[in-house]
């Protein structure tokens with residue numbers, strides 16, 4: 001059984017929703033995961049912020065504007081009076097949930113209830129649409145099987161246990177529709193898998209049902225070998241390993257939620273990235289194997305701060321790095337890149353929430369220097385220890401650009417460079433022209 005996930009733009013208009021059946025084959029048994037209609041989650045975030053700020057008037061006005069959009073949406077989606085009426089009931093229900101929160105004490109619990117309405121709306125409306133055109137389907141409530149634990153980690157065994165009987169209950173139905181993104185937390189409250197989390201849902205369900213394949217349908221023909229917004233002539237990558245995909249997903253290749261790689265990898269479920277606008281395009285297939293002897297792709301991540309800690313005490317000392325790392329751990333700040341010398345260590349972070357506190361604590365170990373507005377450039381390929389020449393090719397291509405850090409050998413498939421963000425465009429283009 002396959003799992004197909006459609007993102008916000010793929011359900012972004014009534015016409016797009018109707019076109020999903022060009023891709024979904026109702027004769028095949030499958031689970032379809034939908035995101036919220038594009039823009040909706042952002043609007044819901046704003047509504048939550050207004051409530052949180054105590055500005056009920058603003059919240060109610062934002063709710064009204066969003067509801068107007070859905071009124072138009074259903075008028076186009078439902079041509080049949082009876083189904084239009086059902087569509088109207090669906091949106092009235094969900095917008096009442098949003099408006100009624102004006103009467104409650106507003107906490108993060110209510111905020112998450114708000115965020116959940118986007119996927120609940122898109123899936124329920126699509127389910128009613130399928131009824132209108134006579135395609136049998138079952139709406140599976142994600143809140144009945146998608147769960148995270150106390151550490152916000154999804155529980156695959158729980159998904160298997162809960163979803164299997166739901167599927168078994170309908171042996172004659174092929175098409176199961178469910179919500180991406182939303183889940184319950186350890187307290188049973190409505191929660192979510194973080195922004196962009198619908199991919200993660202699809203991968204988790206894929207793992208939970210040991211799916212033959214997970215398909216992520218978006219509006220680009222797979223993961224590209226460089227940023228198509230910056231570099232002309234980028235190409236989709238035909239095949240990637242899970243490790244390579246994880247590197248790229250983190251480094252700005254927005255097409256796939258980074259965490260969604262891991263459940264598929266663990267349960268060896270192939271993931272295919274496909275394009276709703278061009279369903280025949282081959283896209284990108286992610287599996288356990290990697291193509292040998294190739295540079296696959298270049299990606300970039302902005303907003304990076306480099307921190308250098310220099311100390312003569314580091315010379316020949318042990319335990320120095322542990323002390324440094326513990327500071328970051330205390331402030332729950334993850335380190336992305338790290339390079340060391342005998343007397344200094346440089347590392348990068350992308351979350352600067354606690355930068356002030358971290359710097360103060362690091363000052364106890366040595367002199368601390370910060371470089372803001374940097375970008376990590378990540379080159380992904382088959383760079384195992386027995387390979388030679390790849391680092392030279394990369395560095396040759398960037399020899400006219402100042403480099404702040406170089407990291408190679410951390411894994412078998414990544415070479416990362418830290419550069420000033422103002423040099424990013426030039427470096428991406430130069431690497432592209434010389435490596436591909």
Ligand code: ASP
Pocket residue numbers: 007008035036041042118180181194195196197198199
């Ligand atoms: N609707 C959610 C978001 O916009 C989840 C997703 O689309 O993947 O973040």
Ligand code: MG
Pocket residue numbers: 007196199255257
């Ligand atoms: Mg997405």
